[in-house]
Amino acid sequence: GENVEQHPSTLSVQEGDSAVIKCTYSDSASNYFPWYKQELGKRPQLIIDIRSNVGEKKDQRIAVTLNKTAKHFSLHITETQPEDSAVYFCAASHNNAGNMLTFGGGTRLMVKP
Amino acid sequence: NAGVTQTPKFRVLKTGQSMTLLCAQDMNHEYMYWYRQDPGMGLRLIHYSVGEGTTAKGEVPDGYNVSRLKKQNFLLGLESAAPSQTSVYFCASSYPNTGELFFGEGSRLTVL
Numbered sequence: 647g648e649n650v651e652q653h654p655s656t657l658s659v660q661e662g663d664s665a666v667i668k669c670t671y672s673d674s675a676s677n678y679f680p681w682y683k684q685e686l687g688k689r690p691q692l693i694i695d696i697r698s699n700v701g702e703k704k705d706q707r708i709a710v711t712l713n714k715t716a717k718h719f720s721l722h723i724t725e726t727q728p729e730d731s732a733v734y735f736c737a738a739s740h741n742n743a744g745n746m747l748t749f750g751g752g753t754r755l756m757v758k759p
Numbered sequence: 760n761a762g763v764t765q766t767p768k769f770r771v772l773k774t775g776q777s778m779t780l781l782c783a784q785d786m787n788h789e790y791m792y793w794y795r796q797d798p799g800m801g802l803r804l805i806h807y808s809v810g811e812g813t814t815a816k817g818e819v820p821d822g823y824n825v826s827r828l829k830k831q832n833f834l835l836g837l838e839s840a841a842p843s844q845t846s847v848y849f850c851a852s853s854y855p856n857t858g859e860l861f862f863g864e865g866s867r868l869t870v871l
Contacts (some may be wrong), residue, residue: 647818650801652801655799678858680858680859680860682860688864689849689862689863689864689865690802690849690860690862691862692859692860695858695859735801735802737802739858746804746807746817747802747804747860748804748818749801749802749803750801751799751800751801752799752801
């Protein structure tokens with residue numbers, strides 16, 4: 647089955663700096679790659695996703711890039727703010743419906759004011 | 760809309776006891792899922808359902824059973840709880856082709 651590796655497991659940055667979280671996946675058939683943000687004690691929420699026919703997607707300060715050849719995708723957060731502090735999960739699945747999502751182990755991002 | 764609601768939010772069980780977690784969604788979603796979340800291991804899929812009356816195994820189904828008798832409800836059962844099932848359980852739902860999962864608030868289960 648699919649295996650998703652996520653790095654780093656923890657990331658500390660100064661407010662205003664950029665943060666990058668990287669994920670690799672094993673199954674070349676995967677074609678949907680979402681990112682979820684989970685604040686402390688809260689439920690995970692989708693922040694951005696990308697499908698395999700697109701190489702990059704941006705939404706304000708957040709961007710995701712996908713390299714299908716290398717089977718890795720990354721989350722980029724620019725101009726980080728304290729409210730960006732959370733655990734971020736990447737995931738991959740075979741189809742665009744989201745069922746059978748395989749999640750990475752998570753990255754705890756801490757933004758220091 | 761309440762979205763996805765899970766009950767109970769917290770539960771402590773002794774080894775060997777049984778319990779059921781209830782998930783209810785009011786968004787008319789076809790798909791529903793049960794995940795468990797353990798430190799450093801992300802979210803792992805236990806079972807899922809693509810419609811009323813259907814269920815399927817996910818990545819870590821052993822020790823759990825599920826039922827989807829009504830479209831809006833998805834039940835997760837533990838017949839004989841074990842300490843290894845101590846975890847935070849999340850229910851989620853989605854439409855078939857949008858990809859986005861809507862999660863409940865989670866249920867923290869401790870098995871002593």
